[in-house]
Amino acid sequence: MSWTMWLVPPIITSIFFVLGIITLYWSIFTWVTAKVESSSKPHNLKRVQVLLGTTCAVVSVFALQLIVRDTHLSWTFTNFQLLLLIFVAYFLQLKIPNWLILLAGVGFMLMNGNVTAVLSWGYTFLFVFFYMISYQQSTHLWRAPYTRYITVALGFGMALWLFVKFRFHLPWGTYWIEIADYAVLASLMYGYFRIQDKDRRIKDRLFQSANWDALTHVQNYAAYDHAIGYYFHAKCRPQEKFGNGHV
Missing domain, CATH: 1.20.5 (Single alpha-helices involved in coiled-coils or other helix-helix interfaces)
Incomplete structure (x- = not known):
């Protein structure tokens, strides 16, 4: 996206794009959940969420990268990749083996033709470490969750964007614009999922009340x-x- 073509700031299109992807995921998740529940079979909503979340993340990252991999703008979807990692590790709490994430990173480098680039390997290993920390953070009930969340997200985001900056020789102005956009989008995701999580907890309590005796459990x-x-x-x-x- 650019001002010359669309006359719209990239951050605006990015917000609608990211929120659209998240909304699409929840729509699919709701539809699949309703289908499973109506089939009168025992269901594991967490397993359904893991399957859908992993599929959406892998398909989205590789499909979008195929569009720009042979251009000088192959770094365009970096923020989207970082947000997807947060989506999978922090919000969905998907426990994916680290070797599998590394393998996906190697496949990503092979697709882009930069598997011999040292900076690309550094980016991949830091990306895996980002996932590990984000997942660990999501499974612990610490104080000031948003402060911890945004600190980790921005810390790793800035470090990973440094690899991208030097790999593609981007100007510092572009680097800081992308970091600012990333911070806004990460904050919006946090607020969106806080609302979703509150709604899910209410549904869980209603389900527990409908199926379990309050006194004898x-x-x-x-x-x-x-x-x-x-x-x-x-x-x-x-x-x-x-x-x-x-x-």
Whole structure:
């Protein structure tokens, strides 16, 4: 995006782009969750979230990079990559093996044709370390969560952007503009997910109240009825095959 083509500041388009991707993810997640729940099968929402989050992150990063990899603007989506890392590690709390992230980074370098560049390897290893710290931070209930969050996000973001700056010989003006845009987008993501998390906690409490007895903490009739319905449907499936002449 540029002023000469769109007459819109890049930060404005970036905000709509990032929030659009996040909204698209939650729409898909809600749709898949509704489908799973309506199928009367036992479901693990965390597993669904892990699968969707990982898929969206990998597809988004590689698909967007394919657009710009052969141009002098192949660094354009760096902020988006950093925000996706925060999205996966901090907000979704996806426990991905570090070797798998490193392998994805090597694949990313191979796709861009810079696997022999020393700065690219430095960026990749720091990117993996950023994921490790972000995930650890998300699993601990420390004080001043936003302060810790934005400090880690900006600290690693500035360090990673230094690799990009020297790798592509970017001017310092571009570097600081990208850092400022990144700080704004990271803050917006935090506020957005705080709202989502509050909504999720309310739904979890309602689910617990509907399926567990408050005094004895054992499952009630609603949970029992749901489990019986699942086993009944599971038991009926082989009989449907027999009825279709597969004996």
